[in-house]
Every structure is written in C-alpha cells, then in structure tokens.
Amino acid sequence: MAAVRPWNAFTAAEAEVRSMVADARWQTLPEPDRAHAIAARTLVTRDGDRWVFGAHARWHLHDPADGRWHLAPPPRRLRARQVGHHATALPSGVVPSGPDFIAEPGSTQAFVGPDVPVKLCEQIRELLRANCRKSELDYPLTAFGEIFARDVPSTVAAVWGTIMWCAYAPAFDGNERLLTIFGEFLRRPLPGDEWVRWLPAPPLIDLVTLVAERRRAGHPRTALRLAALIGDTAHILLSDIRFRPRALALLTMVEPVLKRPGLDDEAALRDDHALRQAWLRRCPQRLARAVLVETDPGAHLSHTVYDLVEALAFAPDPPRAAAVYLADLSDSRGMLPARLDHRLRHAYDELRRAGLTSTSASERTEPDGFAVMTPDVRPGARTGPRPMPRDSRTGSGAGAGDRGERAAGGRHETGAGVRVETGVGVRVMPPDRAGAAAVLGAAYAVGLAWSRVSGARVPERGFAGSVPLVHRLIHERDDSPI
Template sequence: MTAVRPWDAFTATEAEVRTMVADPRWQGLSVADRAHVLAARVLVTPDGDRWLFGAHARWHLHDPADGRWHLAPPPRSVRARQVGHPSAVLPEAVIPHGYDFHAEPGSTQAFVGPDVSESLTERLRVLLRAGGRKSELDYPLTAFDEIFASDVPGTVAAVWGTIMWCAYAPAFDGNERLITVFGEYLRRSLPGDEWVRWLPAPPLRDLVTLVAERLRAGRSREALRLAATMADAAQILMSDTRFRPRALALLTMVEPMLRRPGLDAAHEDDEAMRRAWLERCPSRLCRALLPENDPGAHFSHTVYDLVEALAFMPDPQRAAAAFLADLSDSKGVLPGRLDHRLRLAYGELERAGLTGTSANEATQPDGFPVQAALAPPVLEVMPPDRDGAAAVLGAAYATGLAWGRLTGAKVPQSGLAGQVALVRKMVHERDDSHTRHT
C-alpha cells in the first residue's frame, strides 16, 4: 500500500492564498477586508510561532517581542494549525497587492558550479566584439572606469554593466568564459582568485550614466546605441534564470527609449534619468528593483533566500546565522533586522566572538586585496549536491552585497569567510558543463 503523505498546512495555506489573490475580486477588496481573510489563515506551530503567507508571495513570521512581521521561510516539516489573529494589527506591508504575486521566477545560484551555457556566452561574445570595435572618443568610459582600461569604449562597459546588474549574485568561476572574454579590456585583474571572482553589483545609476552623458553631449545617436547594447545583452541573458528577473526589468526600462528616441532627452542629470527608468518598470517586477528602491527590504529578501537555500540543514536558522556572522556590523544594527529565531542564533555567535569577521580585511596601498583572516568555522555546511551548493553560495553572496548596499559595509574582495569555505568544497566541480539554467 502506498504511504500517504501527511497534510502540510503550510503548502495548503499557500495554495489557498494564491488562489484568492489571483481572483479578480481581490483587487476590489479594501485593505481591511484583505487583512481579515489573511488573518483567518495565520498558522501556529507547536513552539508558538505564528506564520502568515502574504506580500510578495512569501511567508512572514510574527515577532512576539514587538509584534513585527519578518520575512522568513517556514519549517515545512513541522505540524501547524490555523488560528485566529486580529486583522486590525496586520501591517499593510504584509498584505498582498496582487501584482507582487507575479514576480518573475529566478534562481539564487551563483555562477560557481553550473556553468553559463555556451550558446548564451557565444551570443554575448559576438555583442562584446562588436562593441569593442567602437571608438572610445565616441563612447567615452563614463562609468566602470575602475574595471576597464582608459581606451576601452563605453559599449564594452554597457555589456559588462548589464551582466553584473542583472546577475542575482555575481560570483563567477575564475575560468567562466562569460567573464574571461572581457580579459583584453580589463584595467587590472578582477577581485577574487583563480577559483572565484567576487564581483560587485553595480547600481542602476552606472548604466544610466553611460547613456545620460552622451545625451548631455548632444550625441543622441551614441546614447541610443548604448541603450540598444544594454537591451541586446539583457535579451540574451533572459535565457538563464540567474539573470532573468532583472534582465526583464532592465528591458522594460530601456526599450521605451529605443521606440521613442528623445524620450529621455529632457532629463538634466543622471538621477532624473534613473528615476524615469525605474518608473517605467511595471509593478509586477517590483522585487527585481528592490536593490534600487528599498535596500532594507532587499536585504530581508536575500536573508529569506539564504535560509531557504539552507533548508537541507538540520537547523537552517543556525546555518544562516553562521553566514550572517561574516558581515561587518560595527553599529550593531544587524540583529534588529532579523526574525527572533535568527536573532537568537546570531546572538549565540556574537557572544562567542564569532561575528563581524569581514571587518578584518586589509588592503595594500596599491588597492589590491589581502586575504582576510578567516574566522574558525562555526558550522559545517554540506549541501547535498552541486546545485544546492551553488544556491547557498549565491544567496550568501547576494546577502553580503545587499548588506553593503544598505549599510555601506564593504564586502571583502577576497570573499567572505563562510563563502570561501564552501567554495573549497566545490572547486573540483567548477568546470562542469550542466545546462540546467538554459
């Protein structure tokens, strides 16, 4: 006789809420009515934790200390039951609008492990070569000049910037061809080592600057060529789920300019154009733009992704806290941004003196990084397979970048300790040519 799987309250409630939000009548409900139907579906686990499936199609955990709701993936293996919760105390931020349930699916995996497909890489190589033949006098390097040599045209920077902006977590195999094709244009070696290149995630403003400068110079044709290069690169990146959500968002921002030349000519500065681009992006892609519009929420989402990627661990919160312990937090604000379970696990590491390890990084006078002194391992993380390892690595790196954007804390160019330790377990698989993401 086939065993019957036990009823999963979290899965059942999630399906029920998704059905309600997808119903056209949801848009006609007031915020109070939406809160009422959601409050009736709050779940409680045996430890007393209360869970709500709400905004952004994600779970929220109630903090009994101050009543806040934190983004947090639920313990699906734990029994839960529905309880009544006062709808009046549900903050509007946890109540779905509807469009936030239509986020483009993506992947948290880094580019260490599963390779970028050969077809995607070849198409970008062709685009890059065409851009590299342009004159730097017509396309000056007004952004990304810390990456490329001074005689490199902005068209090359437009391809690079698109790749890095669209990537969920731009940590790449040291021999990833998608990165090595830029070798002849680089000003110096990229951060990282032969195993992993820990690359920065640029703000949208860097891409905007390339276009805006040409418009201010009266070179509208060159401005359109740069925008078209970004659109072409984003279109190619759409075939890999690690790029897709942000690539789609970038396309929606850039393509109106290509259809209506002169659309952005009236914007006097980079920030005005940046705001105009962001306003063009439809609401359904809002999560892809959180790094630009709401760095705090973006950090919370990356922590959610990290805990979810660590679901294979006996204690995902403790494992996630070990990665969070690498972040520099001189002002002590990190614990206040965590749910009470994560906060407890992080506090144990803090009391043991195992937090803030990234603050130990030093830099030589010429700007090249010195390997950070690694803190002793606080937890052995052993993902079940290469895809799982890439997901943990990507989510952890994305969390570090999000924390840096939120607080100004620098991510070590040699990588954060927990991520470096994980890389050492998977470097022998870095040349694998899986095509799962194509």
C-alpha cells in the same frame, strides 16, 4: 499506487492564499477585506510562532518582542494549526497586492557551478565583438573606469554593466567563459582569489550615466545606441534564470525609449538621477521585487536573508545555519540584529556573545588563497585538481596549487549534508553541488545587500563562509571540456 504526500498546514495555507490572490476580484477588494482574508489564515506552531503567507508570495513571521512581521521561510517539518489573527494588526506591507504574486522568483545560484550556458556566452561574445571597436572619443568611459582600461569604449562597459547588474550574485569561477570574453579590456585582474571572481554588483546609476552623459553632450543617437546595447544584452540574459528577473525588469525600463526616441531627453538633460528615476518608474509592479536593490535596499536585504535560509532548508535548523553565514558580515555599529527575525536574532546573538561575528572585518579570509586540491568530502567523488584556464587579465587559474593545500576545517558526514567545523562555528554543508552553489550565491547576495544598507566593505576574496563552500565545489568541472 503512488505515495501520497502527508498533509502540511503551511503548504495548504499557501495554496489557499495563492488561489485567492490569483482571482481577478482580489485587486478590487478593499484593503481591509484583503487583510482579513490573509489574517484568517494565520498559522501558529507549537513554539508559539505565528506565520502568514502574504506579500511577494512569501511567508512572514510575527516577532513577539515588538510586533513586527519579518520575511522568513517557515519550518515545514513542524506541525502548525490555523488560528487567525487580528486583521487590523496586519501591516499593509504584508498583504498581497496581486501583481507581486506573479513575479518569477529566479535562482539563488551564483556562477560557481554550473557555468553560464555556452550559447549565451557566444551570443554575448558576438554582441561585444560587433561593438567593442567603437571610438572611445565617441563613446567615452563615463562609468566602470575602475574595471576597464582608459581607452575602452563605453559600449564594452554597457555590456559588462548589464551582465553584472542583472546577476543575482556575481561570483564567477575560474572556468567562466563569460568573464574571459572581457579579458583584453580589463584595467587590472578582477578581484577575487585563485578560483573565484568575487565581483561587485554595480548600481543602476552606472548604466544610466553611460546613456545620460552622451545625451547631455549633444549626441542623442549615441545615447540611443548605448540604451539599445543595454537592451540587447538584457534580452540575451533572459535565457538564464540567474539573470532573468532583473534582465526582464531592465528591458521594461529601456525598451520604451527605443520605440520613442527622445522620451527620456528631459530627464537626461537634468541629471543622471532624474534619468534613473524615469527608468525605475517604468518598471511594472509585477517586477518590483527585482529592483528592490535600487528602490528599497533594506527590503532587498530581507529578501536575500530569506533566500539564504531557504537555500539552507536541508539543515536540521536552517535559521541557526544561516546565522553562521550572517556572522561573516561586518557590523561595527550593531545594526544587523534589529533587522533579523527573533529566531535568527537569537542564533546570531549566541555567536556575537562568543566573539564570532563580524568575521569579514578583516580583508583576507584565507591568507594563502584558496586551495585547488583539498580532501573531498563525498564518498566516490573524483579527486585531483579541477582544470582551469589561465588568463592574465581576468586572473583566473593563477597557480594556487603551488601554494599548498589548506584544510577548510574538520569535517564529518551527517544525514543532512556535511558538517564543517570552522573558526566561526559549525557550517552544515549542502549534500550536493547544486545546493552548495545555491547557498554560496545566496550568502554572497546577502553580503552585497548588507553593503548597500550599511556601507560595509565587501572583501575582495569573498566572505569567510564561502571557503568551505568553494572547497566543496572545486572538485567537479561545470564547463564542457574540449
């Protein structure tokens, strides 16, 4: 007889709300009625915290200090009971609209294990090969000039920009084929260390500029070709869940103009920002979360913090574990705590009082670079360096082994993973490779989102918290050796 999973109040409440919102009648209900239905399913845990499963198919936690509701994964190990809540005290932003429950959540994994699939990389290679020899006079590089050499046509930048914009967290490892494809076009080695390329996430305006400038210059067919190239690249990226949500959103923005050339002429002739707004207006509500990075950077930050806490669900205390990664962020103006729920805020404040926050204010997190070989933390794991191809343009695999080994800190096994003692605190490492990649991706996404909100610089060698995660990952290949 199959084992029966124990009843869980959070799981049950979530199932009820999903069933209600999936009903076609949900969107026809007046907002007060929808708010009442959600508020009636409020849960409370023994510590007094109140939770509702609401907008964006995510949990929201009530802050007793100021009455706000924060996005926050629930403590599913704790018992909870249904108590209800005053519907009038529930903000409209917490109540599901309906389409927001349809969106595919995607994946928080960065590209540091596993690699992007070979088939996807080959499709991108073929697309790039077919378009990279265009004249730079016909396709001038009006964006991404800090990445590519001056004589590179904007067709190359359109493919690159689409990949980076669609990526959940654009951190790539030394075996990454997808980056090697662009090696001959780069202006300088990509930012990062000897193993990971910590790449910036471009804003949508950069992609828009490539198209809009050509239309204003009187070359509508060239502008249309660039829009088609962005669409073709996004279509290829749909096959990888780490790209899919934003790739789908980008397709909904550019495909209409491919069917109706001239649709965006008025906006493009006005300026880049007008065209950007035209694109964003075409993104349907069901994909709204995928473009929050453009439309509401503050809400996007909240979602990435949610992702980070979820990725740390294996830890005994996920909020406390997440606070250690949040401590990496530069926050000279003290803006971050007010954006956190009270559990995260208390854990973060403990680190702040100990002087262990804003650790990324210093540009270099490991002065001698990441080690290629470090003592492994898992019984029976293979030892030895992880082979990496050398590429002078991408900067991958540049002989870090010659610099000697650096320990990531004291380590010991726990039931929930590996505890790593660092200068910031105790980081509980994921018990497996997939978990480590998910935490690394989520933590980097938080850093990029915080940069959008605060203007804080993103360290070129990654955040301090990435060091033990990278050491945890580099011992196993994630590509296919020849």
